[in-house]
Amino acid sequence: MQKLYKMIQRVASSSSTVLIQGESGTGKELIARAIHEQSSRRDQPLIPVNCGAIPEDLLESELFGHVRGAFTGAAHTRTGRFELANNGTLFLDEIGDMSPKLQVKMLRVLQEKVVEPVGAVKTVKVDVRVIAATHKNLEKEVAENRFREDLFYRLNVVPIHVPPLRERGNDIPLLVDYFLEKFIGNQGDKQVIIGPEILDMFLSYRWPGNVRELENLIERLTVLSDGEVEREDLPEKILHGSPDYSAAENPSVVVPEFGNIVANLGEGVDFNHEVDSFENQLILSALDSTGWNKNKAAQLLNLNRTTLVEKIKKKGLERMEG
Ligand SMILES: Nc1ncnc2c1ncn2[C@@H]1O[C@H](COP(=O)(O)OP(=O)(O)OP(=O)(O)O)[C@@H](O)[C@H]1O
Ligand SMILES: [Mg+2]
Numbered sequence: 282m283q284k285l286y287k288m289i290q291r292v293a294s295s296s297s298t299v300l301i302q303g304e305s306g307t308g309k310e311l312i313a314r315a316i317h318e319q320s321s322r323r324d325q326p327l328i329p330v331n332c333g334a335i336p337e338d339l340l341e342s343e344l345f346g347h348v349r350g351a352f353t354g355a356a357h358t359r360t361g362r363f364e365l366a367n368n369g370t371l372f373l374d375e376i377g378d379m380s381p382k383l384q385v386k387m388l389r390v391l392q393e394k395v396v397e398p399v400g401a402v403k404t405v406k407v408d409v410r411v412i413a414a415t416h417k418n419l420e421k422e423v424a425e426n427r428f429r430e431d432l433f434y435r436l437n438v439v440p441i442h443v444p445p446l447r448e449r450g451n452d453i454p455l456l457v458d459y460f461l462e463k464f465i466g467n468q469g470d471k472q473v474i475i476g477p478e479i480l481d482m483f484l485s486y487r488w489p490g491n492v493r494e495l496e497n498l499i500e501r502l503t504v505l506s507d508g509e510v511e512r513e514d515l516p517e518k519i520l521h522g523s524p525d526y527s528a529a530e531n532p533s534v535v536v537p538e539f540g541n542i543v544a545n546l547g548e549g550v551d552f553n554h555e556v557d558s559f560e561n562q563l564i565l566s567a568l569d570s571t572g573w574n575k576n577k578a579a580q581l582l583n584l585n586r587t588t589l590v591e592k593i594k595k596k597g598l599e600r601m602e603g
Pocket of ligand 1: 282303304305306307308309310311312415416456459492496
């Protein structure tokens with residue numbers, strides 16, 4: 282993190298375009314905000330746009346604006362986010378998901394520093410610092426012709442690679458302390474202690490969700506525990522590690538085979554029955570992998586404990602002995 286802080290400070294003083302790459306949950310948005318906050322543009326707006334979440338046509342008018350009557354439904358002129366970010370910073374999140382058509386437009390804006398609202402005859406001059414981020418590997422996207430090479434070079438003036446949490450073990454204790462403080466804050470005399478044994482387990486875990494996953498775990502621990510955190514308080518995936526990536530995402534719930542159901546589709550299946558039995562298998566494997574601890578099984582399935590308990594009762598699920 283120290284290296285990143287130095288990088289942020291150096292980058293902040295310029296107006297160069299920054300491209301932040303890193304796995305999901307590594308802190309890319311936090312870094313973008315820090316760069317803006319430390320730059321001379323800090324009193325001007327920081328405007329975020331999530332290029333992955335907005336459909337192509339909407340994104341175009343979202344970014345560049347449109348004039349009244351530009352298309353059906355365009356009852357009013359609308360200022361685009363580029364213009365809203367004038368003199369400030371535009372944060373283009375998930376730039377790797379931008380469509381080829383918009384990539385062309387984006388390149389033009391970056392080169393000429395003017396935007397052309399949809400349906401407009403005149404262009405508008407803008408002074409915007411662009412910070413882009415993506416969890417994709419853009420070099421690879423370029424190599425596979427999904428991302429324009431010229432746009433990549435325009436964006437990649439200052440590259441920042443944020444390493445995954447598993448590659449920066451030194452940060453883990455610092456982040457743990459920070460999040461404990463954040464979530465316990467001013468709850469009187471409540472204390473949650475994460476001892477060396479638990480920290481060791483954190484260090485050998487893979488953290489596929491990176492800092493976000495650690496943050497969520499600490500939040501959960503501060504809610505569920507009081508005093509010293511025990512091994513049993515940790516999710517199964519941290520206790521028993523994760524041999525490969527797919528297992529890391531969902532370690533102990535064995536998802537039943539769809540193959541048989543699909544094979545039977547030719548003869549027709551009973552939808553409700555199949556869904557029901559799929560549910561049963563998911564619930565049973567979560568219960569089995571947690572030794573029928575309903576709290577932990579509910580956590581694994583991201584269900585409320587009461588919802589799970591009701592389902593177990595309604596379905597009449599029972600523990601198989603032996
Ligand atoms: N160094 C850090 N210190 C404190 N909190 C952090 C740090 N890095 C990340 N976080 C927290 O982790 C969470 C995820 O961070 P952020 O949203 O910036 O990640 P991201 O890389 O943009 O993820 P995604 O690719 O999924 O959008 C946020 O709640 C953020 O506050
Ligand atoms: Mg993000």
